[in-house]
Amino acid sequence: MDLNPTERRWWLLRRARGELKTEFVGRKVLHFEEVTSTNEVAKEMARRGAEEGVVVIAEAQSRGRGRLGRRWISPRGGVWLTVILRPTISPEAALRMQFITAVSVARAIEETLGLEVEVKWPNDILIHGRKVCGILTESGLRGGELEFVALGVGINANIDINAFPEDLRESVTSLREEAKHEVSRRFLLKSLLANLERYYVKFLRGEFDQILDEWRSLTSMLGKRVVVTNLHEKIEGEAVDVDQDGALVIRLDGGPLRRVLSGDATVITIAEPRRT
Ligand code: BTN
Secondary structure, eight states, rough: OOOOOOOOOOOTTTHHHHHHOOOOTSSSSSEEEEEHHHHHHHHHHHHTTOTOOOEEEEEEEOOOOOOGGGGOOOOTSSSSEEEOOOOSSSSSGGGGGGHHHHEEEEEEEEHOOOOOEEEEETEEEEHHHEEEEEEEEEEEEEEEEEEEEEEEEEEEOOOOGGGGGGGGGGBBBBBBHTTTOOOOHHHHHHHHHHHHHHHHHHHHHTOOHHHHHHHTTTOOOOEEEEEESOOOEEEEEEEEOOOOTSSSEETTTTSSSEEEEEEEEEEOOOOOOOOO
16 A cells, blocks of 8 residues: 555544544545445445445545546546435435535645646546546435435546556646645545535535535636537537536527536637737
8 A cells, every 4th residue: 555654544543533523524434445436335335325424435446437437547546435425405406516526626635735726517626727636426316316426536646647548648637746746645535525524514504506606716617618528419609607507508609508417528729810
């Protein structure tokens, strides 16, 4: 394991609860050397009744999963975890959880490392335009009702960029790369879980508007021309806003607004015409 002695002690003795100032998120932390995917393990545990706030974390994932059915490369050195939550909301509203998670990750990175981060719809965290974290939220339903949400967070913490396939190296980064030093995953995790609980409680109090405002303040994509690609289509226009449901609102050419619920967004930069 690549944990330093302090980290190792922290993990092994499960001091997390003592050090962690949370009420329920991370009260129970299951730490694995390697799993297929922390989302898979957490969903299985949630189906079997695991309580709200349980965290599944792994040093490495052999079949880490990204959005839209993609693979998520998860070697040692990263923070690969899933948190189980059980909000009493509709299945449609569960999409909001990814904004809570994105703002929490952004705040945790800022707090622990002082790095400036950006969020990109739907849930990427970028530093200097490169992806440093991805979020995969999955819902468990029972009889049409939302039973649980598994919030999967993958942070490229102490990862060498060469661990990624060549074609991805331009678009990804890691915290170590950006901070120019090894980062403490322990401090990062503590801050992440504390922020997650804080924003989740705010959400339960009906303050999602404020969270969305924070998300807006962390993104640079609103007002820009974007193209969103999902499994079904490609939509191009101006990114106007994100709405209460977490949909990206795009103004199509010609004026009509279109809500998009999933996909990958790319900001289109139009080259300035050359002056002669
Ligand atoms: C994305 O495509 O951007 C989402 C990536 C989410 C990766 C995390 S790592 C922990 C959790 N377990 C998984 O298999 N995926 C998520």
